[in-house]
Amino acid sequence: MQINKTKFTLVIMGPPYGSQSASSAFQFCKEAVENGHHIVGVFFYQHGVLNGNQLVSPTTDETNLPQHWAALAHKYKFPLEVCISAALRRGVVDQSEAQQLALTQFNLTTPFVLSGLGQLAELSAQCDRLVTF
Amino acid sequence: MQINKTKFTLVIMGPPYGSQSASSAFQFCKEAVENGHHIVGVFFYQHGVLNGNQLVSPTTDETNLPQHWAALAHKYKFPLEVCISAALRRGVVDQSEAQQLALTQFNLTTPFVLSGLGQLAELSAQCDRLVTF
Amino acid sequence: MILHTVKTSPLQTFALADCLNYLAKDDALLLIEDGVIASYIQLDHLPLLLTLNNEGRLWVLQEDLKARAVVNNIAIACNYKGFVELTIKYKNHLAW
């Protein structure tokens, strides 16, 4: 039986710890790709940008959501796009942005990348379904 | 006229950007110290720990709450205590914790310090009034 | 055709009430996260929820139910795979 592949864009508004929504999004995303669907991209906005913070360090018996996102995106080759304006306000920066802002440290982990909100428009245009968490 | 000095402990549960509560707490704190009261300490718990993140970089016409906290605490000499367990789960670490966790970066800014929840007990015991935000 | 998801408890926020207020006749509702609490308790919205259920338009996420040990009396239970399928069946999604 052939599966009708659907192209999904997911928008994540919640933080990796503190509320469940980013975790729900991850479970949805994993289920979608494992059932043969395609993830055009995951866009992290509002508190969602904190999912790209590599310093998140839960105890070993707890879920490390940034690492989970990174592993799933690596395995199924989809982009993790972090809104740069939401990220700067919440203290999530990559190495090059840190240099520009004269910060000595950074915290965005690969394969998360900083993007503009224009990228949301792009992901919105390319997908069959936009699902928000 | 003599002011009766009250000793306050503030507990901050909200992030520096995204919801207002940490900002309300800062305004309350500033008003209290400027009216002659004493801040025993400010304890950052739950999403509040993100107030200690030095990478928070709003545009110049927006409030940089971590810097505001740091300046007020410096001027009036009160401690900014960040709950370490809540901080690690949310990706806020200081330099020494980063080394212990084998992280190459850190993001806690001075004079914020990582403390255990025992410090909350201490601040609770020492104050006349505990106010939560 | 919109799939609405409600993720907060009906006794904590007005998300469920507001969602039901704007739910059109082709739409469906899926309760997730703390929203699954609405599948057990007696609410003012019960008649409307029962109607939705009778029409096959009221769903609840099984994983969130079991995580909380909350009993579902009123909705069709589905797992995450079902959630994915619902988002395909209903062309649009709105999270409350």
Add this chain to the structure above:
Amino acid sequence: MILHTVKTSPLQTFALADCLNYLAKDDALLLIEDGVIASYIQLDHLPLLLTLNNEGRLWVLQEDLKARAVVNNIAIACNYKGFVELTIKYKNHLAW
């Protein structure tokens, strides 16, 4: 003697309703942040709020009112200095 603060809109969450449910006769209520919305609109709790106001136990934070351009019809307005004083007058504080 507890000073209760409510920071969410009465049409968004049940924080105000819950707070009023546990408010004792010596307690006071201060509306802050989006909670100031309760000082203008017509709510089910209006009679109780009016009673609180008559007894000098219902307050609203002026800075939050003006920030939102919301009119206060029902509570005593105070500024942040007043907020600090209320937390001293009422020995205990509970944030909703």
Add this chain to the structure above:
Amino acid sequence: MPEKKVALVNRKASYGSTDGRESLDALLALATFNNSLSVFFIGDGIYQLIKNQLPRLILQKNYQPVFKLLDLYDVKNIYVCEDSLKRRNISENDLIIKVAMLSNKELKQHLAQQDQLLGF
């Protein structure tokens, strides 16, 4: 393929959360790429549009002038839920921009016409 009809749905008051402001940022960004945008203000979302706000009193930036740019960005479909306004004793004159009033029934119809929705 025709351009997708995308709508933002605002349901929260300003300043308690930054949802309103971040929704508007998203709207302007999307408007650069998409000419079929709509924006809805329902429930407490209408508080975002009330005139004469002074958010500097609570250390926040006044983003209301940005609403005036919507016209420049060709965002013409600005809808407000009439019931929500009435419930809150707010009149159309209290709002900083011109909007289209929709009844509950009309709102459902307009939502049904969209291809994608983003709730804030």
Add this chain to the structure above:
Amino acid sequence: MPEKKVALVNRKASYGSTDGRESLDALLALATFNNSLSVFFIGDGIYQLIKNQLPRLILQKNYQPVFKLLDLYDVKNIYVCEDSLKRRNISENDLIIKVAMLSNKELKQHLAQQDQLLGF
């Protein structure tokens, strides 16, 4: 000076937010230093205490076993709002630990006796 009476007030269901879990962490930590603690479960807070939860299904850790430690830590004042239980069709038998039931009136009295309150 006598030890302060400190109470934690839990009002949220588990797992949608981590409030319940972080409240419990705080309670245990405070219990090491303070023997006059109380904990209240009101409104949706009582959902934290329901038996047979399986949070691993949603990638979360089951912190319920920690409630069993409260006795060891000498936290004896565990109160539940009777009205909140009834409103939610939950019986005392559904809860994982032994609690004291309080009417609305009794709850107000108990809250009034505290020196400090922390709401979660």
